[in-house]
Amino acid sequence: MAQRKQAKRAEAQAARARPAFAAQYPPxxxxxxxxxxxxxxxxxxxxxxxxxxxxxxxxxAVRQAALDLRRRVEPHPLSVYLLLLSIALLLILVMHxxxxxx
Numbered sequence: 001m002a003q004r005k006q007a008k009r010a011e012a013q014a015a016r017a018r019p020a021f022a023a024q025y026p027p028x029x030x031x032x033x034x035x036x037x038x039x040x041x042x043x044x045x046x047x048x049x050x051x052x053x054x055x056x057x058x059x060x061a062v063r064q065a066a067l068d069l070r071r072r073v074e075p076h077p078l079s080v081y082l083l084l085l086s087i088a089l090l091l092i093l094v095m096h097x098x099x100x101x102x
Contacts (some may be wrong), residue, residue, distance in 0.1 A: 025061075031069075033049065034049045034053065046070065047070060051066075054067055059097055
């Protein structure tokens with residue numbers, strides 16, 4: 001009876017430690033390590049670990065969870081495009097200012 005309570009308590013604690021989006025992820029120690037790095041803000045470790053887990057994952061569900069986690073830390077393509085567009089606009093404005101200052 002005491003072991004059952006301890007198991008339920010450990011399971012509930014593990015469920016609380018996971019972010020809401022990861023509730024459906026399969027139980028895996030490697031995924032738990034990646035989720036801990038995600039919560040800590042270490043996105044470089046998440047990218048590296050998720051890429052490794054995608055290649056060497058123990059089953060398909062773990063590989064899919066690693067892929068989903070890696071997608072969550074990658075920048076959105078639109079934000080990259082808008083950043084590049086902003087930099088180009090800034091360069092155009094600086095060149096125009098420098099060209100017309102004479």
